[in-house]
Every structure is written in structure tokens, then in C-alpha cells.
Amino acid sequence: MQLSYLGINVEKLDAQWNAILFDVLGLEARPREEGEPLQLRVDDRHHRISLYPTGENGTAYVGWEADTQAEFDRVLRGLREQGVACEEADARLCAERAVMRMVYFEGPDGVRTELAFGGVVDGQPFKPSRATSGFNTGEQGLGHILMASADPAATVQWYQDKLGFKVSDYIHWDEAKATFLHCNPRHHSLAIMNPCFGTGAGELNHLMLQARSIDDVGRGYDEVQRLGIPLALTLGKHTNDHMTSFYMMTPGGFAIEYGYGGRTIEDEEEWEVQFYNAPKLWGHNLGKAQD
Numbered sequence: 001m002q003l004s005y006l007g008i009n010v011e012k013l014d015a016q017w018n019a020i021l022f023d024v025l026g027l028e029a030r031p032r033e034e035g036e037p038l039q040l041r042v043d044d045r046h047h048r049i050s051l052y053p054t055g056e057n058g059t060a061y062v063g064w065e066a067d068t069q070a071e072f073d074r075v076l077r078g079l080r081e082q083g084v085a086c087e088e089a090d091a092r093l094c095a096e097r098a099v100m101r102m103v104y105f106e107g108p109d110g111v112r113t114e115l116a117f118g119g120v121v122d123g124q125p126f127k128p129s130r131a132t133s134g135f136n137t138g139e140q141g142l143g144h145i146l147m148a149s150a151d152p153a154a155t156v157q158w159y160q161d162k163l164g165f166k167v168s169d170y171i172h173w174d175e176a177k178a179t180f181l182h183c184n185p186r187h188h189s190l191a192i193m194n195p196c197f198g199t200g201a202g203e204l205n206h207l208m209l210q211a212r213s214i215d216d217v218g219r220g221y222d223e224v225q226r227l228g229i230p231l232a233l234t235l236g237k238h239t240n241d242h243m244t245s246f247y248m249m250t251p252g253g254f255a256i257e258y259g260y261g262g263r264t265i266e267d268e269e270e271w272e273v274q275f276y277n278a279p280k281l282w283g284h285n286l287g288k289a290q291d
């Protein structure tokens with residue numbers, strides 16, 4: 001299983017978005033007509049991120065992808081047995097998501113959640129809009145997301161029972177209590193916390209994209225300073241996943257973390273679930289909004 005794709009409603013697509021998406025992250029935009037969503041590539045997939053300029057900020061959907069048809073069928077059967085009403089996506093919707101098959105349902109906190117299989121690999125290679133070595137995706141998927149929940153314990157249980165996620169570890173700091181969950185070797189694809197730091201229940205706090213080189217992150221950090229992009233957190237390193245990263249504040253009301261070097265969970269038996277009292281080993285100081 002992997003975090004396959006993300007759909008996000010945004011007030012509008014402006015110069016600030018362009019600076020973050022293209023000048024710093026080097027994502028590739030698919031050609032689009034007026035009124036269509038902005039589909040963004042991070043790897044050989046058709047796209048993994050869709051931004052919908054709807055006039056309002058918010059998470060449109062979160063897409064999880066089964067590795068095999070058999071896993072898709074098994075997880076779907078489990079969802080239905082546990083009383084989750086799943087709707088099968090039609091051909092048009094599957095084409096929009098660029099997947100072979102998809103079902104959608106309501107996840108915790110009313111978040112539209114989708115289970116897919118067969119993400120479309122594009123015939124054309126990924127062409128980053130800034131010279132980078134690309135992103136660490138593959139079996140680890142798009143990256144990770146941190147969302148707030150009105151009932152974090154129930155939500156964490158939901159992902160374990162319904163999608164088979166496993167707990168990686170926990171961090172409690174300031175007013176935050178966060179649980180980190182994995183569904184492939186990526187240390188966490190999903191983290192759930194109580195509503196805090198301005199992130200309400202069902203809202204996205206941040207999306208993390210992992211570079212394949214620390215130099216990509218360092219040069220991105222240079223671009224952030226040059227362009228005056230507001231930082232949510234300065235460069236730093238996390239206690240639990242060991243990611244070296246910084247967080248940009250987007251106009252969409254959530255942050256994008258750009259990181260390198262996150263550790264993986266290769267052996268479930270060997271992994272020890274830890275409880276940390278701080279999210280950072282160093283850095284990750286509160287950024288100042290820049291004008």
C-alpha cells in the first residue's frame with residue numbers, strides 16, 4: 001500500500017503557488033485548459049497531485065493505492081465487511097485520477113478517501129522544472145501527510161483496521177500529540193494528531209515530498225530565501241524518521257515539507273515503536289513570514 005495521490009482545493013493558483021511548486025520543488029505541470037485542475041508530476045506517474053482552483057482551501061481527497069489487484073480486492077472486501085460504504089469510480093473518474101480501478105468512501109473526520117489500484121505510468125519521463133535528481137517515490141509512494149482529527153485514537157485505529165496500517169511511533173510536544181503510521185518501508189505515510197497549530201479536524205497540516213539528494217533540498221532552501229517564500233519551519237532534522245527538511249507555508253493553508261534522508265522500516269519484527277518528547281534533533285524553528 002502507498003500514498004498514491006492527493007487532491008487539494010485551493011482559493012486560487014497564483015505566483016506564490018508557482019514559486020513553491022516549480023521554482024523550489026521543481027514539479028512538472030501537465031498541460032491544462034482554463035478551469036481544469038493543475039495536475040502535477042513528481043515521478044514517472046501521469047500525475048500524483050491535483051490542485052483545484054475552487055475559491056476555497058481544503059483537502060479534496062486522499063488516494064491510497066494497493067500494490068496488487070489481490071490486495072485491492074482484499075482491502076475493499078474488508079472495508080465493506082466493516083460497514084464502510086464504498087462507491088466504485090466510473091471510467092471517467094478513473095481516467096481523471098489516472099488509475100486502473102478506484103473506489104471512494106468517507107474516511108475519519110469526513111475526509112474523502114479513495115482506494116486505487118494501477119496508477120498510470122506515463123510514456124514520457126518526469127521532467128523537473130528545476131534541475132533536481134527527482135523524488136524518492138516508487139514503492140514508498142508520493143510522500144507523507146499529517147492530518148488533524150477530532151478523535152485521534154479512533155482515527156489511528158480506523159487506519160489500522162480498515163487499511164492495515166501499522167504504528168511507527170509517537171511524538172508529544174507543545175500542544176501536539178501525534179501518531180505516525182506506515183504501510184510500506186517509508187517511516188510514515190500518514191500521521192494523525194489532535195487539532196492544533198491552526199490545523200482543524202479533517203484538515204491537512206502538511207504534505208512531505210522527499211528529494212533524492214540533500215543538494216536538491218539545499219538548493220531549494222536557497223530558492224526559498226531568494227524568493228521570500230514564508231517558512232513554517234526552518235531547516236532541521238526530525239527525531240523519529242531522521243528526515244532533514246524544511247517546511248514552506250503555502251497559500252492553501254497547509255505546509256509542504258521538502259526533505260531528504262528519511263529512514264525506512266524494512267523489518268516489522270525488528271522495528272521498535274518509540275515514544276518521543278520532541279519532534280526535532282536540531283533546527284525546525286518557527287519560520288517568519290517574509291514579504
Ligand SMILES: [Fe+2]
Nearest residue numbers: 146206208257
Ligand atoms: Fe512531516
